[in-house]
Amino acid sequence: MQVNPIQLFDAESSTYTYILSAPDGSGAAIIDPVDRHLARDMAHIARLGLQLTHVLETHAHADHVTSAGRLRAMTGAKACVPSGCGIPPAEVQLEDGDLLRFGAREHIAVIHTPGHTAGSMCYLWRGNLFSGDTLLVDGCGRTDFQGGSAADLYDSVTRKLFTLDERTRVWPGHDYQGQSVSTIGWEKRHNARLAHRSRDEFVTLMAALELPRPRLMDVALPANRKLGLAHGI
Template structure:
């Protein structure tokens, strides 16, 4: 089977969901509740058993389908240990390695900043960056224990030090872009490239963004993997 990530999109929240497919098993990253059947249909067509459902952080703009996918497929759920998603069977920390389909490895990189617990996943030269690093941008840092200083260090010390050809797959994009590379972002990212820590913190602290529309619903729901309490 082709080992390229399969990228799926939710138009309401501009969220990307990813299927990582190996010979007989798959992993889903950041699924959205309303697309549970769509995602299962992809797996069925490809003849894949779902091994894990991964979250990059506790999302504030959509509700996850991780809990429902676990119920329907028997997959394990995994979430960053610092995000308060207690029902996930696997609580992830920096340096952890998830294995599926016998020989496939996903490396966990803790990247606090957007939220205190945010992580990115590295698989076969592909970085799934959540809201930490976006294409020509980054996630906001003004809620859920966010920190502009922490995000700057996460990106410059843990992501920009990856090989430049590493493919960057974000959790969101609002301009129709699907993929970038670490090298391009290092040279061109308008928020982070060639910007000092002090300048970045000042920029992020003055964005004055409105709160996500679904935040009051999504954050508590996602702490329970999207399932009713």
């Protein structure tokens, strides 16, 4: 039985949020929720008759504030975060290879993919990869702060993500070009930053990007390390 994630978008930060639901409706998980869309996300959960049991973060975000803490308080869901991201209020500190179980028979596989940040994680569920900022459609996340490393990101993508079944659907954490989903096979062959580049070539490319500092970084990072419960936005 094919079960598709619900993909929701925040236009201000170009962030995707995902809701995953068990086919029998017995449980649900949300990935990378955005604080300003708390009401929207709760409305989706209520409309579909879902019981939210897990709130997942792919990393500590620098461009928006999470609603993880508020969702946990409203629903009783567990907050689940990468153990290397410094988010101590979350009760579940994830490690590479963990399995998160929800609903009657669902599970999410946890894949540690350092590079965008030192603690970044991707999540695999029913042939769907939620790749955060590690792998974007035709791109990848920046690697110049939060313990980021272009060399580590290259290894994470080529040695872990690109070894998945090529039919695996890639659901990115962000998109700035109107793209919503891809596949591992397409990204292996066509990704503008990673395909057909050596590790050294990729490191050189990323070092030359000179990207601007995220506008909300000084607010978002401290807030997200507290599951979004203390911020001034």
